[in-house]
Amino acid sequence: SETDLPTRIVGISIDITEKKQYELLLQTALEQVRLSKEAAELGTFDLDLEAGSMHWDDRCRILFGISHHNPVTYDIDFVQGLHPEDRDRILRVIEQAFVKSESNGDYDVEYRTVGAEDGIIRWVRAKGKVYFNREERPVRFIGSVLEITEEVLAIQKIEELVEKRTGELAQANNELRQVNTELQRSNANLEEFAHAASHDLKEPIRKIQVFTSRLKSQIQSLLKDEDLRTFSRIENATHRMGNLIDDLLLYSHVSQRPLEMETVRLNEKVRQALVDLDLDLEEKNGIVHVSELPVIKGYRRQLQQMFQNLIGNAIKYSKKDEAPVIYITAETVIYNEKNYHLISVADNGIGFEQEYEGKIFQMFSRLHGGDQYSGTGVGLSIVKKIIENHNGAIAVKSQPGIGSTFELYFPY
Known part of the structure; x- marks a missing residue:
């Protein structure tokens, strides 16, 4: 108007209810992911190969023994944080993951870290994915890290126990073999003794039978009933002894298997x-x-x-x-x-x-x-x-x- 006062306001209104709902859902989902990650004590890393930057969350920093929140680097914080005995192996795995034709970008390893500040050795499992551009050059490396120290130490303890028990079992088996060998030798000696003794006893028994029969014939007319019963007992006893020796000989034979x-x-x-x-x-x-x-x-x-x-x-x-x-x-x-x-x-x-x-x-x-x-x-x-x-x-x-x-x- 002539007085420069507004006389009309013109505008438009857009319904953003659905947008706000999606934003709320996204916030809820992100919160759920954060809570799940915290509950699982899962650390995450993100390496931007084109920008040359790397991001670790707090949990990932803890697993590498880092308390500060300064930027982290691949060469200093990651490479130097690897256990010396695992370093070369893990670097080769990462190099392979960066070659799409060899790994398709998949990364799944277990290794030890040495805390940069606390010096604590931790076992972790790292899983990740390398993303490539159209020229199949790696551009981004994203993944997670989970501590498995307790599980690994438990497995190592079980393996040590199994190794110890295996050694004890091997020693027991060796002792058992020695005992069995001695037992077999003892049994063989007993069988040989029984065989030899039986052979050696047969001749004296035979002579007792012969001389008893001869003596009985020579003095038959002089023998009374009691004397005849005594001779009968001698003959029966020597007959039983002869049978026993024969059976022992037979037992010693069957104890030895044919070839x-x-x-x-x-x-x-x-x-x-x-x-x-x-x-x-x-x-x-x-x-x-x-x-x-x-x-x-x-x-x-x-x-x-x-x-x-x-x-x-x-x-x-x-x-x-x-x-x-x-x-x-x-x-x-x-x-x-x-x-x-x-x-x-x-x-x-x-x-x-x-x-x-x-x-x-x-x-x-x-x-x-x-x-x-x-x-x-x-x-x-x-x-x-x-x-x-x-x-x-x-x-x-x-x-x-x-x-x-x-x-x-x-x-x-």
Whole structure:
């Protein structure tokens, strides 16, 4: 107007609600990132290769032992802050990260820092990305750094403990091998002694039997009933001693494995054992039923001895008022998660309480007195040894007055 006073105001209004909302969302997101980074104790770095500047946040500075907020440099603060033993390796990794064709700009390493001011050694894991221009020259290097000192020290402690335990285990294994070697040597010496002693004892026993029989014949007419009983006791004792020596010799033989196994038809081994036991079976009217048995890899003489001992055992411990009936059968089973041939030798003899299952396989162990049943207590020990020689197992199920079933497991 003529008085220079405003008479009208003209303007426009723009709705910036959405802009403010986005700004608020951005501030919220940035705050969330900041809080997450602080919670994770994550440090960040930003290297502008074109401007030649580098920015570290407070956490990154702490991980390199820097308390000041002055500008940091790549050569002084970063390179010199690397542990001397890790420096060359990390610099090579960074050089490789700066070559796009080799790394695609990816950076992921673990290394130690040495605090510039506090001298503390820290383990960190650094992950980052190198960005390239159109000419594939690196222009920016951004990443994060996370302290992993506790994790690394824990792993090192575990590794040291494992190394210590491994050393202790190796020492224990070495000592165990030495003990096993000594045990094998001792067992070999015992077996050699038993073999030699048995051989040496056979001749004196034979002479006692011969001279006793000769003396008895010479003075037969002068002997009274009590004298005859005394001679009978001498003859029985020397006979038992001879059997015991024979069994010890046999045990020493089966303790020594032949060099190689061979193909063995078990039905043939049973047949040969029955030929040897023919008179014993005939004397007690015994019957043996034999099913089709497998062909296995083994030691043929030992396997025949095994069947002879088991069948002979069934005949010996048969009931007085009932003829022995023996069944020998075979099947394939899974035993200890492996396939085995199960050979069963079952009889209808006197049996025994199941609690004595382990005892009957012990050397010289007997459940019945010698006045009831003859024997040396070595036969089943020989059977067990033969089974062990074939990497198998043996078990027995028995009931008094019902009979016994011996279960022989041979690897399939």
